[in-house]
Amino acid sequence: MDFSASFALVIPELILTVAGLALLLVAAWGGDKLVRPVAILAAAALFAAGIMTVPGLHSGVDGVGTYAFGTLMKVDSFALFSKALLYLAAIGALMVAPAFFNSVAAGAERGLRAEYPVLILFACLGMSIMVSASDFMTLYLGLELNSLAAYVLASILRQDQRSAEAGLKYFVLGALASGILLYGMSLLYGFTGGTDFVAVRAGLAGELSTGQLFGLTFVLAGLAFKIAAVPFHMWTPDVYEGAPTPVTLFFATAPKVAAVALTARVVFEVFGGQVDAWRQIVMFIALASIIFGALGAIGQDNLKRLLAYSSINNIGFILLGLAVALPAGASAMLIYLFIYVAMSLGSFAALLMLRGDDGGLYETFGDIAGLAVTRPAIAWCLLILMFSLAGIPPLLGFYSKFVVFQATVEAGLVFFAAIAIAASVIGAFYYIKFVKVMFFDEPAGVVAGKSGTAHWVLLGLTTLIVSPLGYLLTPSLADLTDKAAAALFLVP
Numbered sequence: 110m111d112f113s114a115s116f117a118l119v120i121p122e123l124i125l126t127v128a129g130l131a132l133l134l135v136a137a138w139g140g141d142k143l144v145r146p147v148a149i150l151a152a153a154a155l156f157a158a159g160i161m162t163v164p165g166l167h168s169g170v171d172g173v174g175t176y177a178f179g180t181l182m183k184v185d186s187f188a189l190f191s192k193a194l195l196y197l198a199a200i201g202a203l204m205v206a207p208a209f210f211n212s213v214a215a216g217a218e219r220g221l222r223a224e225y226p227v228l229i230l231f232a233c234l235g236m237s238i239m240v241s242a243s244d245f246m247t248l249y250l251g252l253e254l255n256s257l258a259a260y261v262l263a264s265i266l267r268q269d270q271r272s273a274e275a276g277l278k279y280f281v282l283g284a285l286a287s288g289i290l291l292y293g294m295s296l297l298y299g300f301t302g303g304t305d306f307v308a309v310r311a312g313l314a315g316e317l318s319t320g321q322l323f324g325l326t327f328v329l330a331g332l333a334f335k336i337a338a339v340p341f342h343m344w345t346p347d348v349y350e351g352a353p354t355p356v357t358l359f360f361a362t363a364p365k366v367a368a369v370a371l372t373a374r375v376v377f378e379v380f381g382g383q384v385d386a387w388r389q390i391v392m393f394i395a396l397a398s399i400i401f402g403a404l405g406a407i408g409q410d411n412l413k414r415l416l417a418y419s420s421i422n423n424i425g426f427i428l429l430g431l432a433v434a435l436p437a438g439a440s441a442m443l444i445y446l447f448i449y450v451a452m453s454l455g456s457f458a459a460l461l462m463l464r465g466d467d468g469g470l471y472e473t474f475g476d477i478a479g480l481a482v483t484r485p486a487i488a489w490c491l492l493i494l495m496f497s498l499a500g501i502p503p504l505l506g507f508y509s510k511f512v513v514f515q516a517t518v519e520a521g522l523v524f525f526a527a528i529a530i531a532a533s534v535i536g537a538f539y540y541i542k543f544v545k546v547m548f549f550d551e552p553a554g555v556v557a558g559k560s561g562t563a564h565w566v567l568l569g570l571t572t573l574i575v576s577p578l579g580y581l582l583t584p585s586l587a588d589l590t591d592k593a594a595a596a597l598f599l600v601p
Contacts, residue, residue, distance in 0.1 A: 115177035118184040121158035128154035129230040136223035144223045151226035159196040162189040180305040183243035185596035191240040191370035198362035204563040206355040232258035236367035244305040245294045263352045275351030282344045290331025296324030335368040339397040349417035358457035377597040391432045398425030403536035430513045433520040439594035441512040448509040455571030462560040479552025488547045490572045497575040499540035505579035
C-alpha cells in the first residue's frame, strides 16, 4: 500500500481534519468570543478543500489509480463532483448563520456559538468520507461522523423547545436507520464474505439468495432514510421546522448531496449486477416521494415545513434518474442535484430575510402576504426560485426536470415518467401559492427588518443561477456530470 499516494488523494479530508481539530481547540480555549475568526477559518478550510477537487474534476479521474488505503476509499470524478458541491453548500450555511444567531430568533441563547462552524466542518468531513467510500466499513464511519455532528446541530439551541425536539427526533430515528443499514451490511458480509464493494459485488453475482435479497433491501432502506425518501421521510418536516433555519438550510443541501451520492455509489458499484432486484425498489421510492411530497405540502402553512415536503418531492425526481441505471440517468441525477442545491440555498436564504424590526423571524404564509409591496426585491427573488422549483420554463429548474424525464423516457420507462410529470403539475400548486400570497394578498407589513450582506449575496447568486442566465452553465455542467457518472460504471 502506497501511503503517500493515498494521502495525496485525500487532501480535502486532511484539510478538514486538521482545521476541525485546530478550531475545536481554539473554540474550547477562546470560547464564543472567538466565534467570528473560527467561522471565517472554517469557511476558508471548506473553500481550500473545494479548490483541491478542481484539477481532478475537470480532467475526469477514474480507474485503479483513484483507490486510497487499499480499497477503503475511491477518489474518482464522481466523488470530487459531490465533494465540491457539498463544500459550497456548507459555506452557504456558514455565511447566513451569524445574523440568525445574533437575532431575537435565537431566544435566550443569542450569539453564534463557536462550536457551530466546528460541527459543520466535522459533518463535511464525514460526508467527504461517505461519497468516497468503497468499503462498507468506510461508509459507516463517514455516515456516523456526519450524523453525530448533525444531531448536535439540530438541537444547538438548547433552551428552544422546537430545536431540542428536532434534535431528539433526528437522533432516535437516525439511530434506527443506522441500525437497519448496519444489519443489511452484516447480512451482505455474511452471504458474500467481504465488506469492500468489489468483493460484495462479486459475491452477489448470479441469482440472489433470500439472505442476499434481504441484505440489499435493508441497505436501501437505511440509505432511503438518509435522503428523506418515502416511506422513511417522517423525520423531515419536524426536523426542518424545529431546527434553527441556518441548520435547516444545511440539512436541505450538503447532507442531501452526500446521501444521494452514497446511494448512487452503492447501487451502481455494489448492486450494479442486480439491476432488476433494486430498480423496482428505487422506482417505488421515487414515485412515492414525488407524489407524497406534492400532496403533503398542499395543506402546509409553515414555510420551512413546506420546503421539507418540497425536498421529499425533489428527492423523488433525483431517484428517478437513479432508477434509469444508465450513465445518462446518473448524469441527469447529478445535474438535478446541482440545481436543487442552488434553489434550496436561495429559498432558505430568503426565509432568513423575513424578519421584523425587532429581528424576529417569520415563517408562515400570513407573514409574507403582500411582500411584493413591502420588500419587492425578496419577493421577486422568491418568485424566480419558486417557479424554478415548480419546473416552469425558461428557469433552470425546468431544465433539471427535463434531463431526468428525457433519460427516463430514453430508458423505456415511459409510464413512470408520465406519472412523475403528472405529480410535478400537482406540486406546482404550492409553489405558485407563494406568488399568489406575495403579489396579490393585502400586505401584512410585518417583514420590515434589514437583511445582512451575506444573505443578499447568497440570494442574488442563487437567483441568478436558476434564472435563464443559468443556461450558460449547462454545457460545462453537462461535461462535469458526464465524467462523474461515467466513473460509477467502471467495473474493476
